[in-house]
Amino acid sequence: MKKTQIGKLTSRRSMLAGLAGSLVLAAGPAASVHAQEGLGTADNPVEVRIMANEAFANTWQTLLVPEFNKAYPNVRVVFDGVPYTELLAKMMLDATSPNPEYDVLLVDDPWVPQLAEIGALVDLKGEKVAALTGDDYDWDDFNAAPLAAGEWQGVQYAVPVRSNMLLRFYNRTLYEEAGLPEPTPEQTWDEFFADAEKLVRDADGDGKDDRWAIDTYFVREPLTPTIWQSILNANGGSLLDESGSPAFANETGVKSLETHKRLLDYAPPGALGHGFSESLQAFRQGLVANMFNWGSVYKSTAVDPKSTTLTVDEVGIQVLPVGDVQAGAHRGIWIAGVSSKTEELEASWAFLEWLTSKEGESINASLVGSFPARKSTLNGEPAEPWLGPVYETLQQAYDVAAKGKMWRIRSPKSDAAQQILADEIARGLAGQASAEEALDTAAGKIEKALK
Template sequence: MAGAALAGALSFGLSAHAEGLGTPDDPVEIHMLANEAFANQWQQNMVPEFNKAYPNIKVVIDGVPYSELLAKSLLDATGPDPRYDILIADDPWVPQLAEAGVLLDLKGDEVAGWTADDYEWDDFYAAPLAASEWKDVQYGVPLRSNLLLMFVNKSIYEAADLPAPTPELTWEDYLEQAPKLVMDRDGNGQADTWAIDTYFTRDALTPTIWQTIMNSNGGKLLTDDGKAAFNDETGVEALKTHIKLLDFAPPGAVSHGFNESLQAFRQGQTATMFMWGSVFKGTAVSPETTTLTPDEVGIQIMPVGSKTGGAHRGIWSGTINNKSENRQAAWALLEWLSSKEGEQWHANTLGVFPARKSTLDSTPDSEWMAPVFVALKNGYSVAGEGGMWRPRTPKSDAVQQVLADEVARAIAGQITPEEALDTAADRVNDVLN
């Protein structure tokens, strides 16, 4: 499949407008700034495939730590002589980059003249595509899609004589079953298996758990006019649910985040984990990182609230600096990687989650990805329905840090959920005003 797909990419690549795409005697060099977590993988694996279609475009990818990426992107893009033609932006960053005036409109006339007729913007699921839209302008394309999902250790549910969860599982059902999943399986008189591990510590992503619970019950993070909307009964009850999960988590889980919860689940210590779906391969497939096997691990949307199921969007989008002198070559790369053919290659070769309907309706080359495709289709739908994403504002990072502070204080028992959300609302309104 991947070979045929890239043959198609080669065809449209070489038949595209030659201007701006380089020649053998005068190649074009473009520079990309990306998260170091995947920059090297792209440089080593993706760029050689891209060059089969566009041999005269040299691509240099610089990776930096996540914590430094937004600041470096803004510093470079707003400078008088930017180095980077392509900026890879996390889900909540596009509004800030767009408001800085540094991004190219990818549906504008200039880019439209370079875009293949069969690119089909409408083939993208609305939720991931919207991650790089701001004020009705499309500034990016989804390149590495992700969702907060529910991982399930089926063998623990079987040991507890409970049915394996389905996407119809409600929060009430989940919490009713949770005590039965805390078990002493080795008979030494102490629990060695727990129901859940996830984000509990102070971390920018910890509020996404609470927010997903709130959204699934019809709550909102912000009003339409940009004011805090989360310090109501729905928000408070959702935070209480997040805190209640600690009753069924491993000892010390109040300080757990990404690494700790991932390790506990991979070692077979927890029945469920609310985590980013992109870790599925390392959690269910790769023996060097997990004790589990694909037939033991389920993946699906988070439990259903009063309005909808739960998921939370996390999309890495490709954007172009509008001051770049190599805009056409930069778009050639983004178009290739996000095209139907390029996305299928990306998913099947590197295991990266897709955002196109056509890809998710196809049969993946790797059997382990089949349940992931189903979970993504369900997750994109509920995320779109419930507005399940981090703040959509140029001040999203500041808002997220406020939420991280106050949610963590409530989880640690330092203040009540009501106090935490009222304080967070006041601080968020100050930030946004």
């Protein structure tokens, strides 16, 4: 019987452990310390501490770590959840501490440059980690867009572990009730708005609209500009030009922001204050026909009856509408890297290698709903039937994102730039400034911030 990826890794590491034991016998008591390192033993397990977003840290601890321990029983993995708004700052503090607590950092898409610049992360393709990596790990099997989220200036500092993409969710029942055909990935923005006119309606006959066409990010916060940017990229625009200067304060940028603002005309009352949670709740309750949100919520939105009123048959998922050039999406990959100061390099990489292996990705997708990054996983047999159409959409989103460079600014100053965009896009959406004024102001401030 052919060994699985995990079986190969386990056999290989068992061989290393056996070799270490032989060396101990040959070298005597002085070498015994080394036998307790690496992947640990039953008597002396090693511990790997991971700093992660509190939104999923506990779930991974509960569901994924036991699966990992089937292959590596002597590596104790401990997740510490931190609120998203505090996560980067705590990572930076820990990485620069003379006595850091964490071995692995779970990092959001735009943060790799900041962490790389302070030397916080190990080169995962470098000599030390390469010596610990199984021959069949296959870096080339990763899709380019998610893998690139962990790269900075030619060095691979992190690997994709929760490959999120901004996608379009739609409610088939609400489209049918409005007498509309199911939307397709080829639907343009003009066609989207034509449908939106019919999707806003009074479903219970009391004279007041109680169903709406769309809900998404409108609130003043750093993820709201990703909606505008996905439209910008679909229209052929970009955040920066080849010289690294802002390139969005133009006709394409203005048109794209006005499209984002127009969505408010077909959104629930009070939508200007809506973001991730509010739009998710409205969609799960069957109140809105479309939602632009992160694909990782699909399982909890369409599959899990504990968190949604909808079913798999009701929820469609695809890329955002087509602009002047192509469909829209936006990359929001969670990647994981090993701390450059870790004393548990082998065990830390063992966990990440397992998690991002072909089998580990399938386990992660099936148990947690995390999206895989590998082409072979997306093209293979999904672990659960509901993953089939999701994988098809995800592959399309990766291709679209790679072509249109659909991600946030890549720079050690990316957080500052994103906050500027959050402030100015919010002004434009709220009507406190014209789209042209908001983007001109943002471009000027970002030009200074990136210098």
